[in-house]
Amino acid sequence: MRINKLELFHISIPFKVPYRLSWVYGTLEKAEAVILKVHTDGGLIGLGEADPMNPFTEETAGTVMVVIRDVIAPQLLGCDPTGVNRIEALLDQSVRGNPTARGAVNMALHDILGKAHEVPVYTLLGGKLHDRLPLLGAIGSGTAEEDASAIEALIREGYRTVMIKMGSLGIGEEIRRMVSASERYGNQLVLIVDANQGWHYKEALAFLEGIRGHAPLVIEQPVRYSDHVGLSAFRDRCPCLLSVDESLVTVEDAAILAHSSAADVFSVKVSKNGGLSKASAIARVADGFGLRCLMNSMLEFGITQAASLQLGCTLNNLLDCGHAYMSVLRMADDVTDFKDNIADAMVQVPAGAGLGVAIDDDKLKKYTVETLKIEA
Ligand SMILES: [Mg+2]
Numbered sequence: 001m002r003i004n005k006l007e008l009f010h011i012s013i014p015f016k017v018p019y020r021l022s023w024v025y026g027t028l029e030k031a032e033a034v035i036l037k038v039h040t041d042g043g044l045i046g047l048g049e050a051d052p053m054n055p056f057t058e059e060t061a062g063t064v065m066v067v068i069r070d071v072i073a074p075q076l077l078g079c080d081p082t083g084v085n086r087i088e089a090l091l092d093q094s095v096r097g098n099p100t101a102r103g104a105v106n107m108a109l110h111d112i113l114g115k116a117h118e119v120p121v122y123t124l125l126g127g128k129l130h131d132r133l134p135l136l137g138a139i140g141s142g143t144a145e146e147d148a149s150a151i152e153a154l155i156r157e158g159y160r161t162v163m164i165k166m167g168s169l170g171i172g173e174e175i176r177r178m179v180s181a182s183e184r185y186g187n188q189l190v191l192i193v194d195a196n197q198g199w200h201y202k203e204a205l206a207f208l209e210g211i212r213g214h215a216p217l218v219i220e221q222p223v224r225y226s227d228h229v230g231l232s233a234f235r236d237r238c239p240c241l242l243s244v245d246e247s248l249v250t251v252e253d254a255a256i257l258a259h260s261s262a263a264d265v266f267s268v269k270v271s272k273n274g275g276l277s278k279a280s281a282i283a284r285v286a287d288g289f290g291l292r293c294l295m296n297s298m299l300e301f302g303i304t305q306a307a308s309l310q311l312g313c314t315l316n317n318l319l320d321c322g323h324a325y326m327s328v329l330r331m332a333d334d335v336t337d338f339k340d341n342i343a344d345a346m347v348q349v350p351a352g353a354g355l356g357v358a359i360d361d362d363k364l365k366k367y368t369v370e371t372l373k374i375e376a
Helices: 061-076 084-094 099-117 144-156 171-185 201-210 228-237 251-259 276-288 302-312 361-367
Strands: 003-020 027-040 045-050 132-134 137-139 161-165 190-194 218-220 241-244 265-268 292-295 346-348 368-375
Touching (some): 003 061, 027 061, 027 099, 045 099, 084 099, 099 276, 137 144, 144 171, 161 171, 171 201, 251 276
Parallel strands (some): 241 265
Antiparallel strands (some): 003 368, 132 346
16 A cells, blocks of 8 residues: 555634633634645545644644645655554654644554554554543633633533633732632542643742642643743642643653653643654653653644544553543534544544544535645
8 A cells, every 4th residue: 555645734713712821822713723634545545633833832734734745745655654653763864843744644644554454543552441531621711700600611511620721810810710719619620720831930839839728630831841940840849740731742852851850740642742653652651750641632623632532542641530632622613523422521432443533524625724735
C-alpha cells in the first residue's frame, strides 16, 4: 500500500458561547483546525487533525498547511503508510518543531494502520484498560456568580470534574472564585484550576495563600511555559497537584520536567504533543517517574478527540478524575460523529477500526475556508 494523495482542509467553527481564557489568550470566539485526509492506492483513507492555536502553540492553520505541503508531503507521498515508526523517524530527522502538523500526519497513519488490520488503534497500542471515561467540564473566566451558574449546569448534565479557567482577573478575584466554588461544590465535585500561564510566580504564591483550606485537586500551568524554576518552586509549596500543559510539548520536555521535579501531572494532548506516537511516549515518561496523565484538549474537533481517546483508554496512569473529551460539545458544530460516543458526561470508547471516527463531508465543505490537494 502506498500514499498517493493528501487533502488539507482549514476549517473554522464558532464556539456556542465565547470562551474567556487567561490574559495570554483573551476571549475566543471560534476554533480553527486543519483536517487531513491521507489517501492510499488501496482506497483506504486516514484522517488526521491539527489544532494549532497561536500563541499557545507556535503554529497556525496556515503554517500547518505550508509545512505539510513543502516539507512533509514530498517525503510522505509514495511511502507505505503502515510503516508508522519508519515515517516518524524520517520526520524526526527532517522537520523541526511543528508538532500539530506532525500530529495530524501521525493520527492519519494510525487510522490507516488500524483500518488495514481491521482493529481499533487502542489494539495497536496494546489494548484498552478503560471501556469508558468520565468527562471534565471546563468553564471560562467569569465572576464567582457566573461560575456558579456554569458549574450548576454541568452538574445537571452529570459532570463530576470541573476545570475553572483563571489568569485573566486580579488575584484577589481569582481567590474569591476558588473559595466560593470550593465552599459550594467542593464536596460533590473534583475541581481543577487552569491559569494558562496567567500568573507571575508571586501571584501564584499569593493564590495559594488566599485559598488555604480550599485547594483544588490540580492547578495547571500557573506560570509561563518556560519558567521551569518557578514551576519547581511552586510545586514545593503547593498543597495540591501541579499540572504542566503549555510547558509540555515534546518528549524531551517531558523528560526535563520529570527529571527536574517540576510537575505531578502531565497534561497530554495528542495534537499539541505531535501525534499518537509522541503522546504515547510522553505518557510512558510520566509513568516512569510516577506521574499521572490528564487527557486534555486544545480547541479540538472529533478526529483529535478520537485519537486522544484511543490513547487515553490504554493508560494505567490516568489522573482519577474527568478527562477533556467534551471539546466538540462546546463548538457550534463538528465535522465528525465523535459526539455520538458521549452520554451522561461519559465517553464510550468506539469499537470501529482505526480511530473509530467518521467525517461528514457536507459539514467539512460547509466549514472549510481554505483547501489544498497534493498528489504524487
Ligand atoms: Mg491547560
